[in-house]
Amino acid sequence: MSDSDNATMRSVDDHLKTVLDTVQLLAPMELPITDVNGLVLADDVVSAISLPPFDNSSVDGYAVRLADLEGAGEDSPAELRVLGDVAAGSVHEGILEPGTCLRIMTGAMVPYGAEAIVPLEWTDRGTESVRITRAPERNEHIRILGSDVTAGDVVLKAGTHLGPRQIGLLAAIGQVHAPVHPHPRVVVLSTGSELVEPGTPLGPGQINDGNGPALTAAVNAMGATGIRVGIIGDDPQGVLDAIEDQLIRADIVITTGGVSVGAYDVVKEVLSTLGTVEFSKVAMQPGMPQGFGTVGEDRIPIFTLPGNPVSAYVSFEIYIRPAIEKMMGIETGPRNTVTATCFGAFKSPDGKRQFARGVFDPVGLSVRPVGGHGSHLVGDLALANALIVVPEHVTEVVDGDDVEVIVLDGGPR
Numbered sequence: 001m002s003d004s005d006n007a008t009m010r011s012v013d014d015h016l017k018t019v020l021d022t023v024q025l026l027a028p029m030e031l032p033i034t035d036v037n038g039l040v041l042a043d044d045v046v047s048a049i050s051l052p053p054f055d056n057s058s059v060d061g062y063a064v065r066l067a068d069l070e071g072a073g074e075d076s077p078a079e080l081r082v083l084g085d086v087a088a089g090s091v092h093e094g095i096l097e098p099g100t101c102l103r104i105m106t107g108a109m110v111p112y113g114a115e116a117i118v119p120l121e122w123t124d125r126g127t128e129s130v131r132i133t134r135a136p137e138r139n140e141h142i143r144i145l146g147s148d149v150t151a152g153d154v155v156l157k158a159g160t161h162l163g164p165r166q167i168g169l170l171a172a173i174g175q176v177h178a179p180v181h182p183h184p185r186v187v188v189l190s191t192g193s194e195l196v197e198p199g200t201p202l203g204p205g206q207i208n209d210g211n212g213p214a215l216t217a218a219v220n221a222m223g224a225t226g227i228r229v230g231i232i233g234d235d236p237q238g239v240l241d242a243i244e245d246q247l248i249r250a251d252i253v254i255t256t257g258g259v260s261v262g263a264y265d266v267v268k269e270v271l272s273t274l275g276t277v278e279f280s281k282v283a284m285q286p287g288m289p290q291g292f293g294t295v296g297e298d299r300i301p302i303f304t305l306p307g308n309p310v311s312a313y314v315s316f317e318i319y320i321r322p323a324i325e326k327m328m329g330i331e332t333g334p335r336n337t338v339t340a341t342c343f344g345a346f347k348s349p350d351g352k353r354q355f356a357r358g359v360f361d362p363v364g365l366s367v368r369p370v371g372g373h374g375s376h377l378v379g380d381l382a383l384a385n386a387l388i389v390v391p392e393h394v395t396e397v398v399d400g401d402d403v404e405v406i407v408l409d410g411g412p413r
């Protein structure tokens with residue numbers, strides 16, 4: 001590749017900007033709360049009920065009136081008649097009369113007239129009558145109605161990222177559905193006549209489709225919905241039909257393969273005539289040939305990634321992850337990096353941003369390059385947990401240099 005080629009390439013930042021200017025936040029919809037893990041709330045949620053919804057006991061013990069226990073102590077226990085039990089989920093009808101108490105279980109509704117709960121540990125645990133050696137404070141061991149959430153409160157604000165704790169709250173206030181930006185449906189198509197389904201014996205010249213499963217997993221790991229369509233041969237009409245068939249159920253289409261300059265680079269060939277897809281050389285390594293645009297009446301964003309597996313995966317992390325985040329309502333932009341000491345030396349192409357694979361140590365804040373630059377090195381990619389970002393003007397990283405690192409799999413985004 002000559003210097004003049006490098007000069008005409010788009011920058012990584014420009015390409016990402018085009019992507020993020022094109023994709024749109026998905027319109028809100030009501031989804032069952034069992035399906036909203038990882039999604040972003042599109043509207044404030046107001047609680048229709050208070051929590052706790054009634055005064056209830058925080059311990060297993062006895063519901064008592066305070067006046068009956070005045071002066072109770074180790075040497076002067078109070079003795080009360082036990083009228084019966086109140087289990088969680090049952091209600092004691094009537095008022096607690098002076099001189100009596102009720103055995104009560106954790107979570108059970110406090111009977112009318114009771115002013116505190118005495119834990120079992122302060123008593124002789126009697127069932128007919130009970131001796132109590134310590135007087136509680138008013139409301140001690142009672143969880144008061146509304147002390148957690150008050151009916152009418154906004155309990156979760158629009159923009160909240162929903163996870164187990166928030167879903168637990170939605171369930172606790174009785175929400176069946178929640179207004180969210182839904183999971184983007186991301187269709188993944190692998191193109192290439194050399195590809196076979198993993199598990200098929202390899203014929204001469206054939207390889208297994210690694211990109212389809214890898215990219216589908218990457219989509220699913222974000223909380224979006226990956227739809228792996230499978231393998232499409234290098235036949236222009238077949239590629240076109242496969243893309244058009246998928247538009248009905250896609251919020252994003254990803255293809256891999258067929259975008260460089262070879263005679264069978266059919267994705268480039270067919271999409272040049274359909275939609276707004278532009279094919280560019282982006283000043284990055286791996287991942288130089290990139291196609292992006294929209295297709296179909298609904299202008300579905302399509303990413304045509306290079307076929308080399310490392311190139312396809314890195315392209316996902318740099319462009320598609322931020323795009324999916326924007327669609328989901330997650331704050332997005334270029335990937336964040338952390339500074340780490342690089343233990344190892346390697347070269348980087350002048351004029352291209354390199355995303356070298358590395359093993360990052362979050363404790364020592366260091367990173368070790370893994371494997372070479374080849375975009376086919378999936379064995380090394382599988383060992384990596386980070387991408388070392390080498391700026392365009394840097395041609396060499398030497399042992400001990402500080403480098404910027406994108407931490408994969410749950411690092412700062």
Ligand SMILES: Nc1nc2c(c(=O)[nH]1)N[C@H]1C(S)=C(S)[C@@H](COP(=O)(O)OP(=O)(O)OC[C@H]3O[C@@H](n4cnc5c(N)ncnc54)[C@H](O)[C@@H]3O)O[C@H]1N2
Nearest residue numbers: 190192208209210211212257258259260288306307308311
């Ligand atoms: N003359 C030039 N040749 C190439 C250039 C160039 O500028 N001039 N660019 C190179 C770069 S960089 C890349 S990246 C690739 C991109 O190629 P394509 O996107 O057209 O992809 P293919 O040719 O179809 O495949 C490339 C490579 O990846 C393997 N592959 C494809 N799909 C899969 C899959 N689903 N799973 C696993 N491996 C896959 C395929 O067999 C090829 O080995 O072009 C360079 N060439």
Ligand code: MOO
Nearest residue numbers: 286287288311375
């Ligand atoms: O850009 Mo290609 O992605 O280097 O192998």
